[in-house]
Amino acid sequence: MSEAETTLVLLAMIVVSSLAVKALSNRVPAPLVQILLGIIASLLGLHIGLKPSLFMLVFLPPLLFTDAFRMPLREFSELRSVILFLAFGLVVISTVLCGYAIHWMIPAVSLAVCFTLAAALSPTDTVAVSSLIAGRRVSERLIHILNGEALFNDASGLVCFHFAMIAAMTGEFSYRHAFSSFLLVSFGGLAIGAGLAWIAVRAERILLRRGFDDPLMQVLMIVLLPFGIYLAAETAHASGILAAVAGCMVIKLTGVSDEAATSTRLQASTVLDTVSYVFNALIFLLLGLQLPWLLDAGVELAHEHSAHFWQLSLLVASVYAIMFIIRFCGIWVSIIRRWATARMSHRTFAFPHILEVVLLAFSGVRGAVTLAAVLSLPAIGIDPEAFPERSFVITVATGVIVLSLVMAAIAIPLCIRYLPRDMADKHAQEESLARQRLLQATLQLLHREQSRTEKDRSESLDQADSDHSNEDMRLEVLGRLLQTYENRLSQIDGPTQSPVLTRTTALRRERIELALRLIVLRLQRQTLHALVDARDINDQTEWDIQRELDYEEQVIRSRVQRLPQDI
Structure with a gap:
């Protein structure tokens, strides 16, 4: 199958997954449906390899750029200590503690290999979680923490993974060198991203002042910018992921997007939403396409070591449980630290509900970044066989990815169901x-x-x-x-x-109003089409009025999407 045919098949699978999710009334999250479709396609003979370097370049920059743009700056500033602890501190802690725990369970596997596995498992993927909590009764603070954590922990986890991988292959490791390199890569990425974004903002303002505000050109520049920032940082041996995030934050702070024409902002928003939706769906489809042969590799690995498959499954469950406990305890450490800080500064502090903490812990889902990391182990300049226990790392990581997705799909809806209904929105x-x-x-x-x-x-x-x-x-x-x-x-x-009753009444009234306005719009469209069929108006007139109706419907549907689903 050619690359063009493969691309068309993947896009068709995205459409099928969307229809399946709608048919299931959104009871099953889209990522799980897409993974299942990928598994079915793989069993039917569709084989598409996941190239780690291509994945990092094509998927991560635009997705992180879009997620960073949607992150409210005020909430990021207020929650920065929690976000940075989860994204950096908890990643390092998880890598060390989980690495030692895996080595304790399987002493035959070297400590460096265990650290490599733990580091690959440290980044979280919030896409599946977002589909589970979208429109439900979950505090905005928790959503902002999850999104903020996901912006940075990919970078910190991959840096830890790189150092652990080198240590496993060479047998040499220096904490001082690793720490200094970690700081250099991280701050280098932030500096490059911020600097290039500032230059882009200056250039954008010059173009706007001189009348170059063509929407198509502006949208193309917005799409290309994260790739340019990512490549520049990676070329300088800095973190391209952090560079893309920092670049987007600088653009938001400058407010340059508000200076563009309204049509430019609308088109850019539509394009970025489409890119984000398609790329996220492709990630889970590709993940599903890899699972069957990874499962076969796991069975083969168990046979090679004269072990039963259930023993390997128990190991996967144990690793997941360790990561979950570390994350749960880390969240409580962050909460207690914020409580102590608030008490010393004589400020009030409201402890989160225990179910919010449990929900946040289960939200530590592992995804495609973890899989791309472990699959990149042979893709180095040295003999691929030089990395020890590669099959072991890939098999366990794959099992933890699947288990974390399944556990989140079960636990998160249960937590949301029993959250207090009077939680402030x-x-x-x-x-x-x-x-x-x-x-x-x-x-x-x-x-x-x-x-x-x-x-x-x-x-x-x-x-x-x-x-x-x-x-x-x-x-x-x-x-x-x-x-x-x-x-x-x-x-x-x-x-x-x-209060709760007043707010609920207002939301129900708004839902009824929006539903009636959509009915009116549907009637107006039918009348418009009837006028065209009767040849009372031409296609151009229909197109002009249709655009007005489309903009009005876009506003209405945007308000509908923000309404809670359980009201």
């Missing part, structure tokens, strides 16, 4: 507050315009030959607008009026 409160302030500012402006127009009209009445029809028309329009915005304001519950 900070994002919903802030959105309500923002809409309230926007409407209040709008009403103030309209009232000022109304007063000014009435004054102009009264002055025109004093002049006998004056035509005041324009003022009358303006007052009529202002009156309609004032009534419209006052009605909208009366429907919004402010943050001070948001």
Whole structure:
């Protein structure tokens, strides 16, 4: 099968997985469906290898760039200590403790190989978790912690993996050299990403000032930027992952995207959403395509060592349990540290619900980054056979990936189901507050315009030959607008009026309103098509009106997606 045919087959599988998820009423997360489709396709004879270097270059930069752009800067600043501890501190702790634990369980495997396996298992993948918690009653703080952790722990885990791999192959390891190299790679990546992004922002502003605001050109620049930053950092032997994240953060801080035309932002958002969706789906499809032959390799490995497959399965479960316990304890350490800091500074601190902690622990799902890391073991300049116990590392890592996905799919919905229903939805409160302030500012402006127009009209009445029809028309329009915005304001519950029942009622009312507006849009489209069929209007007229309806529907569906699914 040619590369073009393979690409088309993978894209078709993405469509099939989307239809399957809809048919299952979103009860099964999309990543699990995509992995299952990949397994079925592999058993039917579709074999597509996962090239680690190509995976790191093609998939990670745009996905991390998009995720970083969606990370709220305020929440990142507030939660930076927790995020950085989970992304860096917990990665190192997990690598060391889990490495020693694996070596204790299997002394025949060298400690360096155990560290390599533990380091490969340290990065987490939040895509599967996001599909499980999307639209459900989960605090925004927890979601921001998960997303922030995923931005950085890929880089820290891969750096630890690199040093452990070198130690396993050469038998030489220096903590001082590893620590200094870790800092150099990390801060080098951050500096390169921030510097290149700053240059890109300066160039963008020059182009905007000179009128080069073509939406297609701007969108293409946005898509290419993370790849350029990643390649520049990797060429300089720094972390391309951290460079891509840092570059996006700098772009957000400068606010240059707000200076672009509205059409540019809309098209860029659509393109990035499409790229993110397709690439995430491809990752899990490729993961599923690798599983059958990796499972065969695991069975063969067990036979080579005269062991039963259940013993290998028990080892995988033990490694997963160790990683889970380390993560659970690490989360509590972070919570206690924040409590102690708040107490010393005489600030209030609210302990999270125990189910939130359990949910956060189960959210440590391993994914394609882990698989790409272990598959890259032979892809080095030395003889591939020089790495000891390669089959062992790949088999155990694959088992932990599958087990973590299954456990998350079972445990996370259960945790969400039993979370207290009165948990504050900070994002919903802030959105309500923002809409309230926007409407209040709008009403103030309209009232000022109304007063000014009435004054102009009264002055025109004093002049006998004056035509005041324009003022009358303006007052009529202002009156309609004032009534419209006052009605909208009366429907919004402010943050001070948001007990659970009031908030639930407001959400239900909003859901009904949005559903009715979608019905109206559907009717308008049908009427528009009927006019075309009757040849009362031409295709161009239909296209112009259709675009207006599309933009209106986009706004409505965006609001629908933000509504909780269980209301």
